[in-house]
Amino acid sequence: MVIIGAGQAGLQIAECLRRGGHAGRLTLLGEEPWPPYQRPPLSKKYLAGDLADERVFCRPLAQLAKQEIEFRANTRVVAIDRTARAVVLASGERLAYTGLAIATGARPRALPVAGAEHPAVCYLRGLQDAQGLQAKLVRAQQVVVIGGGFIGLEVAATAREAGKTVSVIEGADRLMARAVAPGISSYFAQTHRARGVDLRFGCQVSGLVPVAAGGLRVELSDGGVLHADLVVAGVGALPNQELAAQAGLACANGIVVDEYARTNDPLIVAAGDCTWHVNRRYPAPLRLESVQNAVDQAKIAALSLLGVAQPYQDLPWFWSDQYDVKLQIAGLSLAHDTTVVRGGSEAFSVFYFAAGALVGVDSINRPADHMLARKLLSAGRAVTPAQAVDLAFDLKALLQDPTG
Numbered sequence: 585m586v587i588i589g590a591g592q593a594g595l596q597i598a599e600c601l602r603r604g605g606h607a608g609r610l611t612l613l614g615e616e617p618w619p620p621y622q623r624p625p626l627s628k629k630y631l632a633g634d635l636a637d638e639r640v641f642c643r644p645l646a647q648l649a650k651q652e653i654e655f656r657a658n659t660r661v662v663a664i665d666r667t668a669r670a671v672v673l674a675s676g677e678r679l680a681y682t683g684l685a686i687a688t689g690a691r692p693r694a695l696p697v698a699g700a701e702h703p704a705v706c707y708l709r710g711l712q713d714a715q716g717l718q719a720k721l722v723r724a725q726q727v728v729v730i731g732g733g734f735i736g737l738e739v740a741a742t743a744r745e746a747g748k749t750v751s752v753i754e755g756a757d758r759l760m761a762r763a764v765a766p767g768i769s770s771y772f773a774q775t776h777r778a779r780g781v782d783l784r785f786g787c788q789v790s791g792l793v794p795v796a797a798g799g800l801r802v803e804l805s806d807g808g809v810l811h812a813d814l815v816v817a818g819v820g821a822l823p824n825q826e827l828a829a830q831a832g833l834a835c836a837n838g839i840v841v842d843e844y845a846r847t848n849d850p851l852i853v854a855a856g857d858c859t860w861h862v863n864r865r866y867p868a869p870l871r872l873e874s875v876q877n878a879v880d881q882a883k884i885a886a887l888s889l890l891g892v893a894q895p896y897q898d899l900p901w902f903w904s905d906q907y908d909v910k911l912q913i914a915g916l917s918l919a920h921d922t923t924v925v926r927g928g929s930e931a932f933s934v935f936y937f938a939a940g941a942l943v944g945v946d947s948i949n950r951p952a953d954h955m956l957a958r959k960l961l962s963a964g965r966a967v968t969p970a971q972a973v974d975l976a977f978d979l980k981a982l983l984q985d986p987t988g
């Protein structure tokens with residue numbers, strides 16, 4: 585078995601294959617110089633300098649060796665030869681497979697603006713990006729973040745906590761608009777503004793012009809101008825699907841896989857950020873960028889390679905840490921018609937309903953609500969808006985088996 589991509593999903597596939605009984609050769613190929621690591625800390629504690637490199641690694645290397653997972657770092661796959669059933673490495677070496685998993689992740693979308701190739705403009709995806717950004721952040725005083733999504737806002741919070749002057753430029757009229765409802769966006773806008781972040785909505789960066797004294801002049805579409813020693817672009821990610829597409833596998837907004845994480849080649853599965861996938865809970869295919877999806881979908885992909893067809897139906901969940909605020913998201917809630925709020929102004933959960941059914945819960949500083957929401961949504965338990973809003977009502981009781 586060969587796995588392309590040694591990230592969160594690739595590692596999980598490898599370990600599940602072993603645990604699931606694959607006794608043959610198992611090779612995990614990663615183009616980066618490190619063993620599999622967690623990306624979430626890169627915009628949070630790691631960027632702040634509060635976490636050593638070893639702490640972001642998912643496993644000690646010895647643990648991979650113990651499981652007889654042949655992990656190869658600095659190894660880029662450049663082609664999949666489906667006819668010969670082999671992958672081709674950048675070195676020219678070919679590795680034959682009987683089963684192949686693609687877990688190549690995603691990469692930052694490049695800023696489509698003149699001047700964006702300047703060294704003061706950074707992206708954040710990998711450990712190397714985080715190391716570079718960390719070094720630049722220490723020296724910078726004025727930081728401009730382009731994009732008010734999760735990564736941009738986490739970087740903004742880290743930079744602000746390090747005492748930098750921070751502006752966030754967002755094209756939409758609210759923060760994290762692709763993922764949360766307006767109430768959560770305004771809570772975070774208030775939080776960032778209260779910490780001194782300059783938030784600019786409804787405008788784009790139209791030019792980045794080097795300044796003789798150093799740094800960049802950031803020109804905005806509304807006529808505004810900012811100075812930046814450091815620009816961080818967090819304007820979305822693109823799935824790494826080119827290898828699959830070149831091998832003739834179906835691709836859309838990601839590598840197309842069915843509910844068993846299978847591509848249109850029966851010997852090849854895919855999992856994680858790179859997939860356009862089916863989750864039985866939802867009517868339309870999805871692409872998600874989350875640890876939950878990488879890990880849970882990887883388990884399904886490994887089972888498929890082992891000949892066990894188990895449909896993917898796990899509940900999506902996600903989190904984001906900004907300052908001392910923890911946002912936790914359970915379910916996909918954008919298509920909702922009713923919302924109610926449980927809790928007070930600094931710790932609360934928004935419950936989202938569509939046609940009377942609970943579809944998602946966003947919790948701010950209420951981790952117990954989040955854990956409970958995951959259980960309620962996973963089990964498909966009926967919750968009414970009146971129960972959700974009533975702090976005296978014990979939502980846990982709804983988890984008990986109604987048949988006794």
Ligand SMILES: Cc1cc2nc3c(=O)[nH]c(=O)nc-3n(C[C@H](O)[C@H](O)[C@H](O)COP(=O)(O)OP(=O)(O)OC[C@H]3O[C@@H](n4cnc5c(N)ncnc54)[C@H](O)[C@@H]3O)c2cc1C
Nearest residue numbers: 589591592593615623624661688689856857873874875878
């Ligand atoms: C800064 C940051 C913060 C985040 N914070 C959160 C968070 O708070 N909560 C959350 O749920 N999610 C968060 N995420 C998202 C989460 O980290 C990803 O969804 C997850 O890492 C996806 O795992 P993956 O295995 O699909 O992809 P990746 O982790 O990207 O792994 C893919 C690997 O494949 C390698 N690769 C690609 N092409 C090749 C090739 N041709 N040959 C060999 N190797 C290749 C890549 O180099 C990479 O190492 C964050 C992401 C980032 C970048």
